Amino acid sequence: MSKSPRPDARPSLGFHSRLETHVVVAVTLVVAFALGAALFIATRAVTDGSLERAASDLAAAQSAFHRLEDDRAEFAAAQSALVTTQPTFRAYMTDSRLANDNATMQVMADEYRRQLKAGFFIVAARDGTWIGSSGWPDRSKPPASIGGMISASAVGEPRRDVAEVGGQLFLVVSEPARFAEETLGTLIVGYALDDAVVRRLAQVTHCDVTIVVGNHLSAAA
Numbered sequence: 175m176s177k178s179p180r181p182d183a184r185p186s187l188g189f190h191s192r193l194e195t196h197v198v199v200a201v202t203l204v205v206a207f208a209l210g211a212a213l214f215i216a217t218r219a220v221t222d223g224s225l226e227r228a229a230s231d232l233a234a235a236q237s238a239f240h241r242l243e244d245d246r247a248e249f250a251a252a253q254s255a256l257v258t259t260q261p262t263f264r265a266y267m268t269d270s271r272l273a274n275d276n277a278t279m280q281v282m283a284d285e286y287r288r289q290l291k292a293g294f295f296i297v298a299a300r301d302g303t304w305i306g307s308s309g310w311p312d313r314s315k316p317p318a319s320i321g322g323m324i325s326a327s328a329v330g331e332p333r334r335d336v337a338e339v340g341g342q343l344f345l346v347v348s349e350p351a352r353f354a355e356e357t358l359g360t361l362i363v364g365y366a367l368d369d370a371v372v373r374r375l376a377q378v379t380h381c382d383v384t385i386v387v388g389n390h391l392s393a394a395a
Contacts, residue, residue: 238378246345246365247334253290254349254361255332266297266306267351267358273299279306287363293344296362297351298324305359311340320362323348327360336367341390343367369393 257263266272266282273279279297283306287295294309302324316339323333327350334347344364351358367385372393376383385393 238375242371242375242378243336243345246371247347250290250292250345250347250363250365251332251334251349254347254363257286257290258349258351258361263351263361264353264358267299268353273305280308282306283308290363292363293366294339294364296320296360296364298327298360298362300328300357300359302328302360309364314340320346320348323362324360327351328357330357337364338387339364341387342392343385343387367393 263282263286266279272282283295283297287308292309294311295307296304296310297306299305302321317337319335319337323335323346326333327348330350330352332347332349334345337344337346344366346362346364348360348362351361372383372385383394384391
């Protein structure tokens with residue numbers, strides 16, 4: 175008498191095959207999820223690291239800029255103060271014949287601007303009227319900050335500021351011109367924050383530096 179095949183043999187093989195398939199799919203999904211999570215974490219870490227480095231570079235650039243600005247301002251103030259103590263400069267301020275002679279005051283302003291290596295040089299009378307200037311851009315209206323500097327000089331206060339003149343940024347320093355206790359007027363010098371300054375800043379910070387005034391590129395390195 176022949177034996178009939180076991181009725182559960184084929185179904186058992188099918189069950190194991192399906193089980194293996196499910197296991198493979200599950201493992202594949204787990205691996206894919208793990209890889210995706212790892213990629214997301216790595217991308218997030220790289221992005222966060224890049225943002226942190228960018229923020230650090232920006233903070234370093236700002237700090238270096240302020241140090242450079244302070245150094246240049248202190249030097250400019252010291253040089254300007256020396257000019258106001260010179261007898262020749264005081265003579266221009268106290269002798270009405272010289273102060274009212276535009277050609278003479280122009281020569282004086284040009285010479286002092288050259289000596290100070292400044293972008294522009296301004297001399298104002300006691301009442302704030304400009305009596306001499308050199309290097310000032312044509313048809314450029316003085317910003318309010320310079321008017322404030324002249325007003326401060328009337329009470330003997332030196333000032334420093336960054337001002338836009340002719341589409342370019344300048345470090346501006348003002349010094350009262352005094353004789354004894356009397357304030358004779360104001361001396362103002364401006365130093366351009368130009369490509370040379372930006373290149374020096376870029377060397378210090380080891381990053382690209384750009385100065386933008388409104389929609390205008392003022393300086394870059």
